[in-house]
Amino acid sequence: MVREPDPPVAARRRLVDWLTTPLPPPPAALRRGPTRPHAFPSRLRSPRLTSLLGVALAVAFGTCFVTGLLDHLIQHPPGWFHWPSRPVQLFRVTQGLHVATGLATIPLLGVKLWSVYPRLFRWPPVRDVAHALERLSILVLVSAGLFQLVTGVLNIALWYGPMHFYFPSAHYWTAWLAIGAILVHIGVKLPIIRAGLTRRPRETVRAGTLTRRGLLAATAGAAGVITVATIGQTVAPLAPVSLLAPRRPRTGPQNLPVNRSAAAANVRTLAVDPAYRLVLAGPAGTLRLSRDDLAALPQRTVSLPITCVEGWSASAVWTGVRLRDLMALVGADPDGHEVFAQSLETAGLYTSTTVDPAHAGDPLTLVALQLRGEPLHLDHGYPARLIAPNRPGVLQTKWLARLTVRRAS
């Protein structure tokens, strides 16, 4: 008796057959230019070179993905996510690492793509459907990888003209594309990667010319030079040698950089209006506090960094009223309450933020009135701004207009 195979098994076999049936090769006459055999004569390319660069790239993209995802979760927290207010410097480190790693990845990706460039012209272009799908995943990988680096650099250079899309959302979703394509790529290439990492082929280049080790050293050198040339925006002592840093931690009004000026936020008139009152609403009622009222409350001085999502960060000394003291004024216990902070700025992406209980209750979190012992510069949020530990700068609301204390949801 002949048993028919189970229907699912038969379906799977049909799928595998469909995926792996050789496609008719294109006419040989089309095999010209870079698709000719041995069109790329460099003997520096090898699976080992590509594997080593690939491992470095996987680590770099992985680092950027994790730190970038963290920034996204902090700015758009889902219900399950809670970001602590300590360690104070943590976000500064993760976001600085995100940008520095991305910049250092530029030469890694460039040399890696050079090492596999001949594969773009392999003959036949596709063997079967499975091969076509694999090549499609490579296209996604290369495209997403280049996209992340190019848009990341354009963003820290504040050059939005070439980007006809909203950078944060595009950079975020393309990161998922890149990571997905990297996982597929590693899965497909695992045997080659393993062989490349364990076997050391003898040098095949001409004596005296650039060796594999030399090329890797140059690539690492390029990553190092780019890092030194830019890291001063995050690591202040290196600022003098970082000749290409997009920011200097000590350059700006009151020796602190500004991301959004009062003029850009269109708050210059409102911020200096003598009728300014900070509206403080809570369970016990609503208070309207002038700047003098705020200055008459117990003042605290703290040293906290401003950390921009563009990677730069700078420490500064702030003086003002503890947010938890203000919460107590309107009858709210800091535990279990959050603060909805609104700016005088009415149009823009960061006109309001929610300060979660961990940050609202932290004794370091201030409604700051002074920076380095002077009244806040208009561009730093005069008359009053929020400053909290371990938070992105875009959430440190400037030109505070209203604080609403409410039960944390």
Place this chain on the structure above:
Amino acid sequence: MRWTRRLLVGAGVGVLAYAVFGLLTDPDTALGGQVVFLAAVVVAHDAVFMPLMIAAGFVVGRFVPVRVRPALVGAAIVSLALTLTAIPFVLGRGRRPDDPSALPLNYGRGLLITLAFVWAVAAVVAWRSWRRAARRPAA
């Protein structure tokens, strides 16, 4: 290894599907502009940048003496990566009149100084390998 590979490919396809879903459903996404940019970076790299680099490598292989070639190619790689990274800063299109703390430096000058440093290091390396080769003429 077979199951590791299946797991990686399966997870990767899942993540890719999530990315496509996100790109299609996020109201902040401008899909047209983004797809054009995704295509443009690949075309710029594969059809313009890489052929130019390979042509440059061919010229170096033809005309530059073998002894100084590693130092020259190494310095060229570093210079290229550095210059590409620096272009948006040198052009300074992101400068804003209301915020002098953004892009506060002279990036053209910074790039030239950093490149000078890179080529000085390369010159020292090239000179040393030249000397070493000269001392062993039989090689």
